Amino acid sequence: MSENNQTTNFIHDIIDADLASGKRTEVVTRFPPEPNGYLHIGHAKAIYLDFGTAEKYNGRCHLRFDDTNPEAEDEEYVQAIREDIKWLGYDWGEHLYWASNYFDTMYEYAIRLINKGKAYVCELTKDEFKEYRSIPTEPGKEPPGRSRSIEENLDLFERMKKGEFEDGAYVLRARIDMASPNLHMRDPAIYRIKKATHHNTGDKWCIYPMYDFAHCIEDSIEGITYSMCTLEFEVHRPLYDWILEELEIFHSRQYEFSKLNLTYIVLSKRRLLQLVNEGLVDGWDDPRMPTLCGMRRRGFTPEAIKKLCATVGCTKYESISEIELFESIVREDLNENSLRAMGVMDPIKVVIENYPEDLTEEFEVPNHPQKEELGNRKVPFSRELWIERTDYMDDAPNKFRGFTQGREVRLRGAYLAVCNEVIKDADGNVTELRCTYDPESKGGSAPDGRKVKSTIHWVSAKHAVDAEVRLYERLYTVENPLGDKEKDFKDFLNPDSLKTITAKLEPMLAHVAPGTRFQFERVGYFCADLDHTPERPLFNRTLTLRGTKNDA
């Protein structure tokens, strides 16, 4: 998977044109998270576009924490966000910024607007202003403060800053057009009083800039040439432009693209928080969560996430991608890059009756069937093995791959064996297979070259490691859990999204580092959990192998 798989999109077309005409000479972008939650796969698309575009054009991308609302934000999220971006493989270098570092400048800019008669202090309450602003089809009316003198506005604004007023008593408004068909242009609030301690500036300020005022100024100060955001900000763009024009400062430009949507996934911050708070998942990094930390723990790779972003592209229309697309990309990556191992999820015992009691052999099994250069590993073999319960069937049809009485199958990398007898418990469940092996078939092939249709995986019972394995499935039972107006999204939670089992694994798996990914052959892709230790092995199933039709 290539490092920069940025192809082209409508924004890159604009950049190409700007560069060609000389309108711009460099590409500077920014990723501006608000530190009020964990990053999820939707953010990954923005990160991919912001950092990836800068990379493609040899420009730079700033990481800027948009911390203009002290009530919502918390230091806790800052570190997590930095970690997730790095995990995706991006580096902001020296360019780490904070909106809160620009509060002095923003305050001066607000005063500049007041002095130009382009901003005023407004005493209307939230509800009163709502009335004045009116509805889209009707022009609004002018708030009383609109005609206040510049001197009085300066005085009031300074007293807002000094903390003379309670929260909500006044706001500073841009003086634009109360009759604009765009509601955002009907004298939007640009500064509000909030007597809250800021994680960065402490109690220095009790007034904080609103997003629309702050964001364009942040972009301008940093010389951002291409400021990309999601579609819902489209109607904010005239305000973005108005502020920069009135301030007569560097004019960054905003471009909007559509959000990432995936079937069987809910990305709303509020709902994710609900899942965590109500204990419906095991925290923000639960492997079922679409958060980057959850996906990391699940075993998804940053390369696959970026490839998804490249594949879904960047357009101006809403779309919803099928989760199968992502799964396919993940499998492509994992198939290519993960080492093979053997693990039995639902074991039944196999006894090789003609194999010596005390013998242990070690077989060399390839780490990757298509990559000889990755070498082999040694897997111990002995008289008693574990195999998958689904690899035995009574009176199996011809197509069945596995043991049935009298049919020879290959124990992967070891020997050919035949099942002679099946032992069942009182309920008819298979408890044990009595088999014989062909000592001439060492390594898995018989000297006479006879064909064996089936190859199954196995683990030596004596050497097997018991591991907790968490089998994850989709978190929801329907494609769009938000699609039913009558029901809550939680009504569609999949009760089987997590199944914990004890599996029998080949011994080397106990000693791998947390986060190491494997393909357990014929079973799926697995990742050693964060909490995995040799004493308490713990694996998460990332995905099963691509589904195939079973003839059972």
Place this chain on the structure above:
RNA sequence: UGCCGAAUGGUGUAAUGGCAGCACAAGCGGCUCUGACCCGCUUAGUCUAGGUUCGAGUCCUAGUUCGGCAACCA
């Protein structure tokens, strides 16, 4: 019913006035010491109506449908 935006197979996208292509999904077949991977084949698309043009998915006009916008959130 104001403003802004968008419409290409089931899904995600490509085409920059010149052969509608790719991927996923679905179906059929082949290969295989993983029912994986890999390989071959098949199904299936330019929202509608006009117009410009030798030629329109692309440009123009009108319509239809869908999405977004009325926090002192971002």
